[in-house]
Amino acid sequence: MDKAQIREKLFTHTISELQYLQKKDGLLSDFFEIFDSYINENGVRIYRYTFEKILKSAEEKQKERAAFIEGSQLLILKHARFSYTPFHTHDFIEMNYVYSGTINIIIDGNEITLKEGDFCILDTSVCHRILDTGEDDIMINFLMRKEYFSTQMLSRLASNNIITRFAVNALSKTQEHDRYLLFNTPNSEFLIDAIEGMLVNYYDPSFYSEDVTDAYMIIIFSELLKAFQKQQSSEHRKADQSYIGDILLFIEQNYQDCSLQQIADIFKFNPSYLSRFIKSQAGKSYVALVQELRLNNACILLKNTDTPIETISEQIGYRNVTFFYQKFKQAYDMTPHEYRMNVN
Structure with missing residues (x-):
């Protein structure tokens, strides 16, 4: 058929x-x-x-x-x-x-x-x-x-x-x-x-x-x-209101190098108000959301590519590889290298 x-x-x-x-x-x-x-x-x-x-x-x-x-x-x-x-x-x-x-x-x-x-x-x-x-x-x-x-x-x-x-x-x-x-x-x-x-x-x-x-x-x-x-x-646009979904989409597309100030400028918010708005609507702070996006994408790269860990760290927005190791271990209770070995 x-x-x-x-x-x-x-x-x-x-x-x-x-x-x-x-x-x-x-x-x-x-x-x-x-x-x-x-x-x-x-x-x-x-x-x-x-x-x-x-x-x-x-x-x-x-x-x-x-x-x-x-x-x-x-x-x-x-x-x-x-x-x-x-x-x-x-x-x-x-x-x-x-x-x-x-x-x-x-x-x-x-x-x-x-x-x-x-x-x-x-x-x-x-x-x-x-x-x-x-x-x-x-x-x-x-x-x-x-x-x-x-x-x-x-x-x-x-x-x-x-x-x-x-x-x-x-x-x-x-x-x-x-x-x-x-x-x-x-x-x-x-x-x-x-x-x-x-x-x-x-x-x-x-x-x-x-x-x-x-x-x-x-x-x-x-x-x-x-x-x-x-x-x-x-x-929301018809009501002249900002929609949190649009802001989250922008963060997801630019998580590697966007800052709260840049997002505030684009969506015409005061940075402090934007921070509170994101937390109230998404349930997580701006910093927590960006970190989650970076680490999620790090996991995808570690699992599906042979890209060196130092390069992955830079690609996801962490310029300091030691800091990347610290955040990764805090989130997954293992190092990026151990994660790659366990999933492959």
Whole structure:
């Protein structure tokens, strides 16, 4: 299966979609009856979706891939067109991607319109429903166990660098507060390519498919973090405010030789205020952030190159190699030479 076949598959009517077209009322009750439900204070029935029951249903309907998805922490499903979903909550993280058309969702009483290229990540226990969809409305649902979302995705991304870690933390706080996140990524060929590649791998699995799927998810979340950063930066600029993400990005790109005074001049801050601003927003002082960046990059060079340690010290911004040795040993309880010997 290739990407052209995936595109054709997404727009081809599924059995469920054909059934919805015949029923005309957009609801197949036999699916929802497998879930528990309750009546809320407004007299509305709310279904409780569970990952286990949806996984079991998927295994029964997709017998050709049952062995691949059995026990999986991630399910990828196409939302059935010509239908709607009733109000429901779930015990998993749901990420919706609008591949084509427009999707209207009611989340906690607010109607939100998702357009082509939009993502919506819903936390557990968020009450929502998807309104009627039509022929051109193609939405991909990524259903993830909570531990998969937090350990496989966010924790791996957060370990990369300070700007990514900050974005992950900010994203997590936003999610905790709002319980859902919206991302707009129109015309992102890179993301579309990643999603279609992931679907090729998912619909036509092989022995390495699980690792490939995880890799594609890392790419997708990385792109969403970039979109989140750009959105936050844009909103701060409109409000005539400095965004800490822009400052952290500058530090990350210039950590070898930038000074607090230089950064203050560029972002039009008083140096003392900037120091306090960085500490309050990033949780670490400017000096600690720079040192972390230098030592992280030293580790990469020690692990992946034969560059002399004295040269590495200079490349990362330490002119005094003895001082570099001291800081490295304080951080890792071993010398740069010992680190290189242990990892290689």
